[in-house]
Amino acid sequence: MTFADIQSRAQAAAAPFLDSSQPRILVGASTCGKAAGADDLLAALPTHLKELGLAIEVTQVGCLGLCYAEPLVELRGADRPPLLFNGVTTESLGKILAAYYRDGEPEALATMTDQPCGDTPAFGQLPMLSGQIRVVSRNFGRIDPENIDHYIARSGYAGLARALDMDPEQVIEEVRTSGLRGRGGAGFPAAIKWELCCNEEAGQKYMICNADEGDPGAFMDRSVLESDPHSTLEGMIIGAYAIGASEGYIYVRAEYPLAIERVEKAIAQATEYGLLGDDILGSGFSFHVKIKEGAGAFVCGEETAMLASIEGRRGMPRTRPPFPAQSGLFGKPTNINNVETLANVPVLMEHGGAAFAENGTERSRGTKTFALAGKIARTGLIEVPLGTSLRHIVFDIGGGIPDEKTFKAVQTGGPSGGCIPAELLDLPVDYEHLAEAGAIMGSGGMVVMDEDTCMVDVARYFLEFTQAESCGKCVPCRLGTRQLLLLMNSMARGDSKPGDIDLVLDVAHAVKAGSLCGLGQTAPNPILTTVKYFRDEYESHVKERRCRAHKCEGLLRYAVVADACTGCTACFKACPAEAITGEPRKPHIIDPQKCIRCDACFQVCKFNAITKS
Amino acid sequence: MKRRSKSPVVHLPELDGVLPRYTREESQLIPLLQEIQDTLGYISPEAMQVTARHLNVPESSVYGVVTFYSQFYLTRQGRHKVKVCQGTACHVRGAVEIIRAVSARLGIKPGETTEDFEFSVERVACFGSCALAPVVVIDEKVYGNVTPEMAVRMLDELV
Numbered sequence: 001m002t003f004a005d006i007q008s009r010a011q012a013a014a015a016p017f018l019d020s021s022q023p024r025i026l027v028g029a030s031t032c033g034k035a036a037g038a039d040d041l042l043a044a045l046p047t048h049l050k051e052l053g054l055a056i057e058v059t060q061v062g063c064l065g066l067c068y069a070e071p072l073v074e075l076r077g078a079d080r081p082p083l084l085f086n087g088v089t090t091e092s093l094g095k096i097l098a099a100y101y102r103d104g105e106p107e108a109l110a111t112m113t114d115q116p117c118g119d120t121p122a123f124g125q126l127p128m129l130s131g132q133i134r135v136v137s138r139n140f141g142r143i144d145p146e147n148i149d150h151y152i153a154r155s156g157y158a159g160l161a162r163a164l165d166m167d168p169e170q171v172i173e174e175v176r177t178s179g180l181r182g183r184g185g186a187g188f189p190a191a192i193k194w195e196l197c198c199n200e201e202a203g204q205k206y207m208i209c210n211a212d213e214g215d216p217g218a219f220m221d222r223s224v225l226e227s228d229p230h231s232t233l234e235g236m237i238i239g240a241y242a243i244g245a246s247e248g249y250i251y252v253r254a255e256y257p258l259a260i261e262r263v264e265k266a267i268a269q270a271t272e273y274g275l276l277g278d279d280i281l282g283s284g285f286s287f288h289v290k291i292k293e294g295a296g297a298f299v300c301g302e303e304t305a306m307l308a309s310i311e312g313r314r315g316m317p318r319t320r321p322p323f324p325a326q327s328g329l330f331g332k333p334t335n336i337n338n339v340e341t342l343a344n345v346p347v348l349m350e351h352g353g354a355a356f357a358e359n360g361t362e363r364s365r366g367t368k369t370f371a372l373a374g375k376i377a378r379t380g381l382i383e384v385p386l387g388t389s390l391r392h393i394v395f396d397i398g399g400g401i402p403d404e405k406t407f408k409a410v411q412t413g414g415p416s417g418g419c420i421p422a423e424l425l426d427l428p429v430d431y432e433h434l435a436e437a438g439a440i441m442g443s444g445g446m447v448v449m450d451e452d453t454c455m456v457d458v459a460r461y462f463l464e465f466t467q468a469e470s471c472g473k474c475v476p477c478r479l480g481t482r483q484l485l486l487l488m489n490s491m492a493r494g495d496s497k498p499g500d501i502d503l504v505l506d507v508a509h510a511v512k513a514g515s516l517c518g519l520g521q522t523a524p525n526p527i528l529t530t531v532k533y534f535r536d537e538y539e540s541h542v543k544e545r546r547c548r549a550h551k552c553e554g555l556l557r558y559a560v561v562a563d564a565c566t567g568c569t570a571c572f573k574a575c576p577a578e579a580i581t582g583e584p585r586k587p588h589i590i591d592p593q594k595c596i597r598c599d600a601c602f603q604v605c606k607f608n609a610i611t612k613s
Numbered sequence: 614m615k616r617r618s619k620s621p622v623v624h625l626p627e628l629d630g631v632l633p634r635y636t637r638e639e640s641q642l643i644p645l646l647q648e649i650q651d652t653l654g655y656i657s658p659e660a661m662q663v664t665a666r667h668l669n670v671p672e673s674s675v676y677g678v679v680t681f682y683s684q685f686y687l688t689r690q691g692r693h694k695v696k697v698c699q700g701t702a703c704h705v706r707g708a709v710e711i712i713r714a715v716s717a718r719l720g721i722k723p724g725e726t727t728e729d730f731e732f733s734v735e736r737v738a739c740f741g742s743c744a745l746a747p748v749v750v751i752d753e754k755v756y757g758n759v760t761p762e763m764a765v766r767m768l769d770e771l772v
Contacts (some may be wrong), residue, residue: 031755035745036758218743219744254647293647296704314678372744374706445701550710
């Protein structure tokens with residue numbers, strides 16, 4: 001069967017779904033949606049539909065990116081435009097269905113067309129969508145991720161069909177024109193990576209997709225694999241053709257069971273359609289893919305550590321050269337790309353590298369997805385052209401800081417990245433500018449922090465993570481992160497010595513310079529950026545033994561306000577450390593030496609007689 | 614170099630259906646251990662011996678892998694697994710308070726199991742559901758926007 005035949009068959013099969021005037025109910029059911037209650041909605045729908053006497057098909061779709069508004073339900077049909085409803089509960093579901101399909105006035109978040117309807121804006125007009133250009137997330141929430149026909153009907157696998165008509169060198173040239181750089185963190189040009197591997201003479205080569213998204217605070221790769229698994233798979237097949245690989249692995253975190261399930265289905269469907277496996281689309285090119293489940297080690301996101309893990313060993317990185325392109329998996333030339341990098345490839349192959357390069361900046365082409373989380377009004381997954389300012393992302397798209405608090409910093413790049421302060425909010429977000437600020441793009445996690453966040457605590461938190469995840473092979477990382485953590489812990493406890501801040505900086509620079517792999521080389525970044533931009537907070541921890549955000553437990557002092565205390569003994573009874581003494585009906589006293597700062601007395605006091613400082 | 618396994622011959626009947634499905638290659642080590650853990654609930658010393666023999670690798674390599682990856686447990690786990698996310702977003706939105714509340718309710722620290730083997734508590738780096746932070750996963754079901762009180766209530770419902 002030719003690709004044109006596959007396409008027309010898929011278009012026919014997907015037509016009823018893609019026609020949004022046909023009655024249908026779409027429920028956003030990626031992990032975020034499920035955590036917010038999508039599963040309960042799916043379970044309740046049949047009963048509600050029966051009560052209303054409606055027979056309407058329900059389809060589970062991926063993530064629309066508006067995580068703050070989950071669970072999301074789209075209703076279609078009923079002589080109205082398709083409408084998107086947010087924060088749907090099992091209680092409100094029945095009312096919404098009745099209003100939409102009967103004659104009520106449903107209050108929706110947006111219409112799922114280009115046109116607004118009355119007071120309801122079109123999806124693209126929502127503030128969260130402002131300035132977004134969706135390339136990687138083009139199909140999110142718009143298709144059933146478990147249905148290959150939907151993907152093909154929205155021009156899926158057209159990029160692969162075009163690539164197979166070209167020479168591998170031409171494919172690499174197209175990627176070079178696009179300027180696509182690795183989306184996993186380091187930003188290495190994808191075309192150069194492919195070329196290096198392509199030029200190696202070997203009977204066997206491997207193509208690996210890195211889906212070991214371990215950065216806490218990042219969920220782009222999970223969203224791609226859950227919402228549109230075929231786009232990554234297609235990118236992987238194109239890459240394999242370009243470098244001449246016949247076998248591939250997708251290395252996915254075990255913490256992402258739904259992503260694994262959907263990728264498994266995608267592989268099976270693509271194989272059934274002749275888009276994967278032997279003699280793909282009659283081109284003579286064969287490629288087989290297996291899934292490898294990670295076993296919980298952050299360092300396995302590093303290329304050489306991942307190779308060791310796939311080979312069945314402890315996931316420890318090794319020195320380079322030789323680079324994986326020369327000697328990788330089982331000693332064969334191997335190319336490793338991140339999920340999002342690969343999800344861009346089908347688009348640039350279909351429309352050409354030049355069209356892809358229209359978005360972004362001179363040296364950072366294209367769009368990038370970011371996971372917005374933390375102290376921000378609209379959390380979710382966004383996609384903007386590279387070079388968009390942080391201010392636009394945090395305030396226009398993300399809606400700023402909730403509860404009338406003040407913005408303090410945004411953390412990018414997870415444990416390898418840094419904290420960017422308010423004075424740099426106009427920074428264009430691309431590889432170069434983030435690196436200049438001391439942070440990194442990383443895979444795209446953005447955690448927003450407000451005035452209640454202690455920057456010393458944040459740096460300490462990341463160090464705790466990297467120190468635990470250090471594989472232990474090289475000394476600077478193994479011992480250096482340990483020493484840094486001990487120093488940070490003593491700051492948080494209030495027993496650090498004068499000069500400790502400079503000592504921390506010394507050790508941090510040594511770890512950065514001396515570590516074997518990216519984990520150690522970047523582990524000090526959170527410390528270095530927080531000292532650079534928030535040195536006053538460190539000073540107050542060290543000199544005044546004070547944590548202005550009241551976060552560092554060790555620096556909290558609990559005391560009884562004698563005037564307000566009625567001597568009710570509630571705190572006395574609640575204290576697990578016997579740190580509170582006093583007689584009934586007389587003011588109690590807290591012994592700071594015995595106090596373990598568990599907050600129990602503060603929570604139990606009905607008279608606001610306990611203070612924290 | 615071909616090695617001969619020096620591991621003693623141990624027979625674990627529970628694994629009779631598992632082992633034959635894995636070829637005797639070192640690259641099968643992690644997937645095999647994952648399935649053994651799914652079957653037994655943890656990786657016992659005997660299971661490590663069986664694995665070493667099946668794949669013809671030294672027991673020390675098996676032990677090395679089991680202890681390297683945080684997914685593998687060396688001890689029997691509780692019937693209910695409570696995983697508290699400690700990702701960045703969860704951290705800034707109060708994951709520490711949740712861990713404290715859960716530990717206080719069950720009387721165990723993260724990484725421990727209650728004496729009756731009903732509950733295990735662990736801290737997990739990130740579930741990638743950061744937009745709904747703080748997140749708690751109980752027996753594979755993900756709960757978002759959790760408060761310490763909610764977490765304790767969910768535990769009480771399972772008791």
